[in-house]
Amino acid sequence: MIFASSNRHKYEEFRRMLSDLIDLKFLEVDYLEPQGEDTREIVVTSAKWLSNYIREPFFIEDSGLFIEALNGFPGPYSSYVFKKIGNEGVLKLMNGVENRRAFFISVIALSYGRGIEVFEGRVQGTIAREVRGGGWGFDPIFIPNGSNKTYGELGDEKDRFSHRGASCRKLREFLMRFGSDRLP
């Protein structure tokens, strides 16, 4: 099974979450993503396109942070926005904003011999008032509900709380039904 992405951090997360089940390989690739506001649509379109080139089962994942007070910004463009303005930029936009509610979604598209399956994980939380902890991307400013730590402070424990953990658990169930590594 292949995970295709330009983001090694995501690969590391999936690999550790699925290590008991499959030997996940990493295809480092910057594939075509359509612009749009619907993460599910983006990831399915990309998976269909990639399936012309990858001849064995693979999955990709797209995720986004949607901040309520910012009308869902940065949403599907989270990685671009992070690269440009970082956590500092987002905290600046949230300066003086009382409503800190946000959610993170993760959408996996698995492509295999019988088509494409989609698995979605969604986690509600809040935006921290300052950068806390390590991790990558928006990890240091997102506090998932049920924890008082940011993703960045949670370390590997992040998987239990995270949007990617949630989508990955659904992928795992699907793989187990098939006998893990036996997809057509």
Added chain:
Amino acid sequence: MIFASSNRHKYEEFRRMLSDLIDLKFLEVDYLEPQGEDTREIVVTSAKWLSNYIREPFFIEDSGLFIEALNGFPGPYSSYVFKKIGNEGVLKLMNGVENRRAFFISVIALSYGRGIEVFEGRVQGTIAREVRGGGWGFDPIFIPNGSNKTYGELGDEKDRFSHRGASCRKLREFLMRFGSDRLP
């Protein structure tokens, strides 16, 4: 000649700039745009895709505001960012930032019987310290070099100074060489 876009404001600008030359029709369509940081690549990919569906000469345009102190943000995602955080959001990010330099680019892709031609316009300027004037999008916060007014304060005079005016002048030259409305 058709102009395809989801943005009527852009159509109005092109129509008035080309009115002496051609009768520009508007095809209101929300076409597929790939994600990416290169506006030229985005617009060419979209034009190729659209050329499968539009059977006469047409052009599309993509534009972006690149702010130096924000590493080029919002760049190719300008319309999305505008919709989500508006001029107020950008001014908030620029709060306390001394370097106000920015540029606007406009890239036109013209598709006709012999393929695709690209015309690019680029205008340097600065980000205003507050919203000034009308217009649409980031018009009220962008001051082109050579003026002390924002695009929003310039009204129709904007065309003389603007990135879209610059790309459109190149398109106009190309059309005039062909005998305006006689493209294959």
